[in-house]
Amino acid sequence: xxxxxxxxxxxxxxxxxxxxxxxxxxxxxxxxxxxxxxxxxxxxxxxxxxxxxxxxxxxxxxxxxxxxxxxxxxxxxxxxxxxxxxxxxxxxxxxxxxxxxxxxxxxxxxxxxxxxxxxxxxxxxxxxxxxxxxxxxxxxxxxxxxxxxxxxxxxxxxxxxxxxxxxxxxxxxxxxxxxxxxxxxxxxxxxxxxxxxxxxxxxxxxxxxxxxxxxxxxxxxxxxxxxxxxxxxxxxxxxxxxxxxxxxxxxxxxxxxxxxxxxxxxxxxxxxxxxxxxxxxxxxxxxxxxxxxxxxxxxxxxxxxxxxxxxxxxxxxxxxxxxxxxxxxxxxxxxxxxxxxxxxxxxxxxxxxxxxxxxxxxxxxxxxxxxxxxxxxxxxxxxxxxxxxxxxxxxxxxxxxxxxxxxxxxxxxxxxxxxxxxxxxxxxxxxxxxxxxxxxxxxxxxxxx
Numbered sequence: 001x002x003x004x005x006x007x008x009x010x011x012x013x014x015x016x017x018x019x020x021x022x023x024x025x026x027x028x029x030x031x032x033x034x035x036x037x038x039x040x041x042x043x044x045x046x047x048x049x050x051x052x053x054x055x056x057x058x059x060x061x062x063x064x065x066x067x068x069x070x071x072x073x074x075x076x077x078x079x080x081x082x083x084x085x086x087x088x089x090x091x092x093x094x095x096x097x098x099x100x101x102x103x104x105x106x107x108x109x110x111x112x113x114x115x116x117x118x119x120x121x122x123x124x125x126x127x128x129x130x131x132x133x134x135x136x137x138x139x140x141x142x143x144x145x146x147x148x149x150x151x152x153x154x155x156x157x158x159x160x161x162x163x164x165x166x167x168x169x170x171x172x173x174x175x176x177x178x179x180x181x182x183x184x185x186x187x188x189x190x191x192x193x194x195x196x197x198x199x200x201x202x203x204x205x206x207x208x209x210x211x212x213x214x215x216x217x218x219x220x221x222x223x224x225x226x227x228x229x230x231x232x233x234x235x236x237x238x239x240x241x242x243x244x245x246x247x248x249x250x251x252x253x254x255x256x257x258x259x260x261x262x263x264x265x266x267x268x269x270x271x272x273x274x275x276x277x278x279x280x281x282x283x284x285x286x287x288x289x290x291x292x293x294x295x296x297x298x299x300x301x302x303x304x305x306x307x308x309x310x311x312x313x314x315x316x317x318x319x320x321x322x323x324x325x326x327x328x329x330x331x332x333x334x335x336x337x338x339x340x341x342x343x344x345x346x347x348x349x350x351x352x353x354x355x356x357x358x359x360x361x362x363x364x365x366x367x368x369x370x371x372x373x374x375x376x377x378x379x380x381x382x383x384x385x386x387x388x389x390x391x392x393x394x395x396x397x398x399x400x401x402x403x404x405x406x407x408x409x410x411x412x413x414x415x416x417x418x419x420x421x422x423x424x425x426x427x428x429x430x431x432x433x434x435x436x437x438x439x440x441x442x443x444x445x446x447x448x449x
Contacts, residue, residue: 001067001068001071001073001081001137001141001146002064002065002067002149003063003064003065003133003134003136003137003140004063004064004066005062005063005064005130005133007061007115008062009048009057009058009059011044011045012041012044012048014062014112015040015041015044015045018040018099018101018110018112019040019041024101024103025102025104025294025297026100026102026294026297026301027099028100029098029099030075031096031097032096033095033096034114040097046095047059047095047114047116050114051114051115051123054122054123056115056116059115059123060112060114060115061113061115061126061129062111063110063113063133064110065078065081065082065108065110066106066108067107067108068146068147069106070372071144071146072107072365072368073107074361075100075357076357077144078098078109079098081136081140082096082098084136084139085111085133088136089126089129089132090125090126091113091115094114094115094124095113095114096111096112096113096114097112098110098111099111099112102368102371104371104375104378105368105371105374105375106368107368180386180390181227182232185202185219185227185233186233186234188202188233189233192243193243195209195243195245198243198244204394206221206222206394207219208220208221208259210251210252210253210255210256211247211249211251211252212226212228212253216228216237217229217241217244217250218253219232220253220256220260222260224260226253229244275385275388275389279381279385279388282381282384283381286381289374290374290378293370293371297367300363300367301363301367308359308360311352312352312356316349319348322344323342323345324338324341
């Protein structure tokens, strides 16, 4: 499984993120160790209070454990991986919290440790933790027989389209997959060797190069979304500046937005709204199916937990009744029978715990399989919408470029007519929309030839 860790502060925001039931189908606080508090918010707040006795700012170490999409990983296997991380990083015995998330048919875990050693009131140093986590990830893939991602086999082959949470939110607004957006920028960068070539490559895909804040280069799409060129192209800021030159020679973001808006026609805007409306209708049914499925799954888990708790209380009472009391109990203790009964009770309690855990894991794995079937339909709808929006981006680029070409043609026609003293041929800009891919017919202006 992929292990990603970071040193951080912010106990309250982290607890709020880990407990978000609106972004996850299921959230389970699996284990709290070494805290007085019995809830996640209280535990992380306790870690923050402990850190105030030190000068440590990043008093938490947060780890995400992400197995392959279709792998069914048990709670025990997650705990074994967490234990290996503790031993590798020197966090054994530190207060920790384990939280399980399920989303889009995939189950993953988060573990948060306090870095503060209360015996010495110092923060535990975590040197080279990224390299250590990478090595542990490789070992876990080999141990479980999973297909290892290219980035773990060869660090040079890492996915260049990794994205941040902000980039993911931006992609959701535009309707394009964040990987597709990064791949687009990187493709444009690889195919160009100058600012003119890069700007032309972006324009062919519906983006305009502009000047950002602090002498940076950005790209603007027809929605007005702004993309940092260096981040999306996967290049250093200095490398971008060396190839693209002085950003002050470009229009600013607001000017670029205004220029794009001025060339957007009502027909083109209508096509974009139609695509969004159709996707909303298709995804609406899938959202209802997902909501009903998640609600039913949560109810099934609650019922299982209640049944197991009632059975546990009943079996505990039965085992307690076996232990003799009073003088008889004293005699059984002297003869050694009391100890035999006690050990039998402990074995039965252990096997009952394993049985309950197995029932829980079987239910989780069955629900994950059911959720993955629905996720395939959701992914197909998203991919179709993303493909349609990608085509609309190109339509916008084609239409804007055609407008520019026609303006040049009109200028040349008038110049030729002025030299020959012949009346110029009147051209209708609105009719050009008929030739734009996917835009359909538009009305001609009154008086057009």
